[in-house]
Amino acid sequence: MQKFLFGLAITALLLGLLWPWIDxxxxxxxxxxxxxxxxxxxxxxxxxxxxxxxxxxxxxxxLIRR
Structure with a gap:
């Protein structure tokens, strides 16, 4: 569960940093x-x-679970 939450936090951080280009x-x-x-x-x-x-x-x- 900790790995999942850590991965979710990293993903949210990356999306936040890349938002000007993603938008x-x-x-x-x-x-x-x-x-x-x-x-x-x-x-x-x-x-x-x-x-x-x-x-x-x-x-x-x-792909992750495989």
């Missing part, structure tokens, strides 16, 4: 993301983005 990656609205815009309302469901992030995390965890 510029055009990863925003992908095809398949649901956007509903009304007069005083905006709903955004990043369905495709969530699936890609989930697949990436699953692949990384699978």
């Amino acid at each position: 510029k990656i055009p990863f925003g609205r992908l095809p398949g993301d649901i956007v509903v815009e009304r007069e005083n309302f905006r709903f955004y469901l990043p369905l495709t983005s969530m699936l890609l992030v989930s697949a990436l995390i699953t692949l990384i965890l699978w």
Whole structure:
């Protein structure tokens, strides 16, 4: 458990340090993301983005445990 928390802390630190560059990656609205815009309302469901992030995390965890 300690290794996991340490790895999570290091990952958060690296993401925080690299955020100015990560923020510029055009990863925003992908095809398949649901956007509903009304007069005083905006709903955004990043369905495709969530699936890609989930697949990436699953692949990384699978490689680590192997």
